[in-house]
Amino acid sequence: DADVTQTPRNRITKTGKRIMLECSQTKGHDRMYWYRQDPGLGLRLIYYSFDVKDINKGEISDGYSVSRQAQAKFSLSLESAIPNQTALYFCATSAPPNYGYTFGSGTRLTVV
Amino acid sequence: GENVEQHPSTLSVQEGDSAVIKCTYSDSASNYFPWYKQELGKRPQLIIDIRSNVGEKKDQRIAVTLNKTAKHFSLHITETQPEDSAVYFCAAAPGGSNYQLIWGAGTKLIIKP
Secondary structure (H helix, E strand, O other), rough: OOOEEOOOOEEEEEEOOOEEEEEEEOOOEEEEEEEEOOOOOOEEEEEEEEEEEEEEEOOOOOOOOEEEEEEOOEEEEOOOOOOHHHHHEEEEEOOOOOOEEEEEEEEEEEEO | OOOOOOOOOOOEEEEOEEEEEEEEEEOOOEEEEEEEEEEOOOOOOOEEEEOOOOOOOOOOOOOEEEEOOOOOOEEEOOOOHHOOOOEEEEEEOOOOOOOOOEEOOOOOEEEEE
16 A cells, blocks of 8 residues: 555664654655654644755754655654654655645654 | 644543534635544544535534634534544645645543543
């Protein structure tokens, strides 16, 4: 089935380490997004990309960077992880004119 | 830009009772309003949506109503069951050709046995 796959599913890393979260999709969608979800809070947009050559900052991009390697792949990097980046990270895709978003299963990141 | 507010943040109801979650939006040109359900440890998934040219939409025990004048929309769940326990997110798509969604903060729905 066409889907959105995130790797790893869980990761524990140390403060100061560089870490990359990966997202790949088989839905053929042009648009991809990275969201962060903290306990009791909603979905906050980190970065989004409307196509391979388009990268845009979201509301909480500081401390993060992204790379859109192909239409199907969108990676999120934490250059120097800090404890307050401990959260659940979701990748999502969409394909206008359809408004629906398809989310990946999430990556639970813990920075110690 | 568009802003979506969602209330309440937590809602606890007795099994079998109804639950209502409300969202307000700021951009009068917003034209699409979905609701997503996120079960514990799972990804958010679309459960129902409504477009601005429709006032109400139903799908079995869930319904969404839209009041464009007041700029609010609500999710109604009747005859609640334990499997309805989840976090529910509303969203709005601002007018124009952007097709992006602006999200509410989420409501944790607890169904008490």
